[in-house]
Amino acid sequence: DQQVKQNSPSLSVQEGRISILNCDYTNSMFDYFLWYKKYPAEGPTFLISISSIKDKNEDGRFTVFLNKSAKHLSLHIVPSQPGDSAVYFCAARRQTGANNLFFGTGTRLTVIP
Amino acid sequence: GAGVSQSPRYKVAKRGQDVALRCDPISGHVSLFWYQQALGQGPEFLTYFQNEAQLDKSGLPSDRFFAERPEGSVSTLKIQRTQQEDSAVYLCASTPSILNTEAFFGQGTRLTVV
Numbered sequence: 154d155q156q157v158k159q160n161s162p163s164l165s166v167q168e169g170r171i172s173i174l175n176c177d178y179t180n181s182m183f184d185y186f187l188w189y190k191k192y193p194a195e196g197p198t199f200l201i202s203i204s205s206i207k208d209k210n211e212d213g214r215f216t217v218f219l220n221k222s223a224k225h226l227s228l229h230i231v232p233s234q235p236g237d238s239a240v241y242f243c244a245a246r247r248q249t250g251a252n253n254l255f256f257g258t259g260t261r262l263t264v265i266p
Numbered sequence: 267g268a269g270v271s272q273s274p275r276y277k278v279a280k281r282g283q284d285v286a287l288r289c290d291p292i293s294g295h296v297s298l299f300w301y302q303q304a305l306g307q308g309p310e311f312l313t314y315f316q317n318e319a320q321l322d323k324s325g326l327p328s329d330r331f332f333a334e335r336p337e338g339s340v341s342t343l344k345i346q347r348t349q350q351e352d353s354a355v356y357l358c359a360s361t362p363s364i365l366n367t368e369a370f371f372g373q374g375t376r377l378t379v380v
Binding site (some may be wrong): 157159185187189194195196197198199202211225234246250252253254255256257258259 | 270278299301306307308309310312314318320322325328332357361364366367368369371373374
């Protein structure tokens, strides 16, 4: 069963506007959440993360919001740039275990110049 | 090297053939992970090493899959008697220590079984 879900396979946004990518999870044992960015023919690249004890983490144009009660997180990109066009994966880690990540199925973001 | 290196980048295998996929993690990284990414899906965990010790292999889909990291650096994922459902991108990732969660990924090996 998919414990991390990204229900939007794709998203198109105009350059300069805000991109909002969403992610839902089902496992209450997740304590750390990450966003990875993936370009074609490359491996995923770490973008930003958030601990379950926080509700917001910001890094430049990227902000991740966590709503634990709703088991929902989102990634905001402001302003969006054409170079942000990629597939974005949401991932989560359990409190115990091997420190491996559980990934969503990804959202393909296209930023239109 | 500067990043995680995987080889080969692409592998075509006939059904029933054995394959070996190599991962060179970032030098000094303690933790090493293998993931399998099917088309249109996110990466799924296969196995985890801490140095040379394989601490978790719960994600390996069958006993045809075997991984090793004998000297705590380079790792090999071996798939015996490949099947069509094994076709996927195999990703290797490493972290500096067991405390780090932000893993560095290689480019992956795309395996196609025909």
